[in-house]
Amino acid sequence: MSDAYAHDQKATLVSGDADYYDRALDVAIAVAALNFLLGLATLVGALGLETTGPALTDLMAGVAVAGVGGVGLVAAFTALNVVAIPSQRVRGLGVGLVAGLALLTTLSTVPSVDLGALLGAVLVLDGLAVGLAGIISRIGVVDTEPNASAGALAGLLFGGVGFVLGVALNGLVLDGVPVVLTGLLVAAALVLLTVLPREDLGSTLPAALIVSLLGIIVVGSVVDAGWTWTPTEPMNGGLTGGVVVSLFVVLGSLLAGWAAAKARARYGARGRQYGSFLVIYLNATLTVIVMISIVTFVAIRGLHYTFHGFTIGALSGLVVLSPVLVAALAYARRPAGAPDWNSGVRQIVRVLPLATVGAVAALLVAVVIRGEPFVHRFTYRIMESRQEQALETAFTVTPELTVGTLIVAIPGSVLFAYFYRKYGSLTGVGRSFDRQSAVQRGLGLAVAAVLTLAVVFLLGGPQPFGLPLGKTIGFGGVVVASVAAAVLAVVAVGGLLAGDGTLAERARRNAQFVKVGLFGGLGVVLAATLLQPTTTTTPSVGGVDLLPAAAAVGAMAGLVVAAVATLARRATGTDDAEQRLMGRLLAEEIRLGLVAATGFVVLIVGHVATTDSPFSVAGLTVSDGGTLSWPMVMFSAIPLGAEPGGILPAVVGTVWIVVGASLFAIPLGVGAAVFLTEYAEQGRFTALVEITTNALWSTPSVVFGLFGAAFLIPRLGDTPSLMAAMITLGFMLLPLVLITSREAIKSVPDEYRNASAALGVNRWETIRSVVLPAAVPGVVTGVILGVGRIAGETAPLILVLGVGDAGQSVDVLGGFQFITEPPFVYNGALLEASKALPKQVWAVIAAGVSGSPSKGWGTALLLLAVVLSFYLVGILTRRYFRRKLDYE
């Protein structure tokens, strides 16, 4: 379809006689768009309507230079045939923009013209252009294809505008005439003017009249920046000139742009399409702009407060950067598409993130090498208890080579999971060595035995039955495990390099050594890491703890394996099938090496976290405290002085609420979805459940809060508590989980189920191994988006969470107690009130003028970051899975 139109457009749009008409209208459209944007800028106060004289000339010249530069660059590349712009309309708009900018700049040099008058003048000119276009078309100077009438929709639109105009005129000029009467009269006149004449006049003349009228009002200073209007006594509010002028400009430009676009496309069906598409595109753009500006606005307002006194060690920065590096690598590896003119550009775009990561990493390393901290000082003002004060603080990167456990654990686990998912299998590759199965079984048994010991000591204490066994057994076990792990690591690397032939051949032949060595080491160290804290021993030699040393050796071994395999892979060509197969096997080995390296690093962190003893190797230190200091997030409330207060209790509270709600809602929702879709007969009952869950999903959150207050609080100790908040929000999450899971399970094709049934697999096995895995993407996406929504919920928390202690975060993990009477497990922390991020923002609002807006912005920024990261992950997951499904 579009091809046919493109052809058509060429035929009619480039015809010589209509060229001036087209160009003039292109200018009109471009100027209208420009005017619209400038009007919006004055509406939100970014530009002052009273700008005049040289300042105005400077402003317009700046806008003009920017516009000409933008259009010029595109035009240059188009002229060089690098960028293809076949559409005459787009070309025309570019030229129109330049012409319009020149016009505006010229006008702005007229002395005593202010921005408002300038915009008004443009409105008048646009109105004239549109009206003229209509008349020219009606008398047949240009070839157009207008319909008999502009149509009821346009009539209605102009009628509405006319009504408002009539009412306004009544207020401005007439007195004593009923408001509605004038409104209706003007509206009727405009409707008739729109509907009765042929389309070319009907859609341009009323627009031209209205736009010119608005322009004249503005230019003639009937309404200017100093103008005000207040309604008669009982009404509130009123209008100021600033807002009225801006609104006139915005609405007038919209109308003029629409009419000009219609005229440019020769009226008729195509003219209507161009006109309405202009409006639709504008709407979509505005939506995106609103979204972006809300997020940026909150970020700008909250950034200073949030990053007050932020300090991070260079090594911590590098560690945090590592998942970004992997993501950037994955992005850069994607093929750039066919080698046509723009694949080069695409390749540059692909490697840009990677280059950025490299730049940041290099800067961090430079800090380490220089040995001096990088300090970015900044000052900002806050309002606290109605007093404005300036705070001086800095963002610092220190050259310390110490990193905290949490900072390693999170990226480490993410990378471990990522590589493990990517890693397939090396089973059956290369030759199997003697007694391989025996070694594998032995390792498995040993790991199981150590784990059992760990459980025994956990339950019975380090001295079960009064026997002082713990220390001895633990010591021996950990020493043996450490030595075994180190040996296994050496086996892996040695095995990889042993024998003769090319590096690749050796790597393939000895794949089993690598596999057993690395995985065995991981298992052994994992078991020993769990044994250590339960027996309260940390064997060390010469001040160095044995276990993390072994793990470090393992991590090095993993890296060596990955490096060697990468070298070998590089030396292997991709010419024939044999070589490509070799390449794939080596890629598996690379991933295996990375799995082991990340796994061992996570285990080192586990050791540090469980034994509280820092571990250093080659100047790098992993310690409990770390070098990240983020006062806003990591400190509890500090009485205000030089430092702004922290909100750790709120962060912790929100985390626990989200965890609790998910634990409650996800199993229940997914279970119900499985029953309703797979077991229950599709009929009245399922339809009823569907309707009620949908109704539940749209139930206002504050009603859930009331329910929690009436139902849960009396059953949970009669006070607002964390637990009540968890379950209340769980109830809110439940319908969404149910709805999305049901959708996902329903969309699994019936062929899957039938194929499984044909193989003789029973219902449950089919669900477990066929239906659920296929439905997981949908369920996961839905759950993530739902959790994001829950995390920002405020209203129910006001009712069920209580006030909480600003100086102390809830200690849920430490609150568990086992008692002998029901309910056997008791957790005092869950039954306490707590803080939460959204409530913290509400507290600032509720405090009124005595609240601290800067703290509110900071908290809002954090909350937004938390919620939007859920959304981002959800959207990316969905896109990832959709791509995967599409490729299949």
Place this chain on the structure above:
Amino acid sequence: MTNGIQRRIREGLIERFRALVGVVTALANRAGQWLLALPGRMAQMVFTLPARIERTLLTLPGRAWRWLVGAKRVFVGSEPTPGETLVGLSSVVTIVGVGYTFLGPNDLVAYPLAGFIVTVTVGWWTHQARVAKIMTAVATVGTVLTVGFITYFLFRSAWPAFQEHGLALAALPQGPNGRVRWFFGLDAVLPVTGGETAWDPRGGVVSLLPAIWATVIVTIIAGLVAAPLGLLGALFIAEIASESVREIVKPAVEILAGIPSIVYGFIGFQVLNGFVQGAFLDAGASFFIAGTVVGLMALPTVVSVSEDALSSVPASMSDGAIAMGATEWQTMKSISIPAAFSGISAAVILGLGRAIGETMAVAAIMGAGTGFARPLFDVFDQGVTLTSRIATSYGSASSGTIDILFVAGVLLFVIVATISVIAQYIERRMQRKLTGER
């Protein structure tokens, strides 16, 4: 020559006028028919009511029996082995025990819960398929019960207030001159509070009517913002945008939905109130801002639901239009939008439901107000909506006042649930029509 043109113009005018008259008469005709048929339809409903109730009562035992059989099939299966029966019965007993103890003597809940966990754990090893089915069934029952509990506990907590205050919950406050306010003629029916204020629980004035009216105003403004913008956005995403542009706009709309309402409220409280003070010479906090912000928040709902509706119009319909040489806009205007009209209206209704239930943004932007907007339609006045009444008054309320807040909760719950059910009904009808199923 001139005569010819004049005649043509005259004929054209007459032609258009005739067409207009035709459309108007057709519309009036249909409305008249519908109105005429209305009493008959209502009478039919009333007359058939006893028969329907009777039928329901008569079939009740049979239905109950079928339910029991169904439950037995779920928990034990049709041809159970002894082990299966044991697992099934044991889980039924324990789960019923959990339910009973949770609602009643709730410190005993640990015992049946432990029993259920043990049953399920053991059963997982011995009869996995059965236990899986039981557990999913329990999850379903739990979900359904949630709905029941919410309804029951809301109404039960609100009941004392209904009993105590009755119609005083909808009392009209007096105007500044001591006269009763005009309120759509209802002022003749409703009781009147002692003074101008409508909310002063300590003084015994507990009218929710201004809050209801405030909710209506906010919802109307929000609808005016969200409906047209939402429809345009949905058209863009469903019909116009290319794949790559859609990948940007759709997440942007979703993120707009994801921004927490308290953040919207905070922006409104900190920034928009000040803007309105400057631009509209107003005290700041007003229905206008609250409605606009809530409309922005309802926008994503409208966009995504109407986009679904537009995408579910069969491609064959629009292909047909395009084959006739229609432009894209003509296709949208004359094929897609009319075909998806009911879905789009469902989207708008759902968006209104969201707007009614929005709490924190409204509470943050408009803090106070105890009476009606003055005059009734003044969007630059401020007031408290049903939701923000609950959120702002709950913390400091006495138990009697809390009961009244529950009345507000019941109102919200019933209104929004009705809206949701209506929207779903419309959507289903549209699906049936489009797919041709009955």
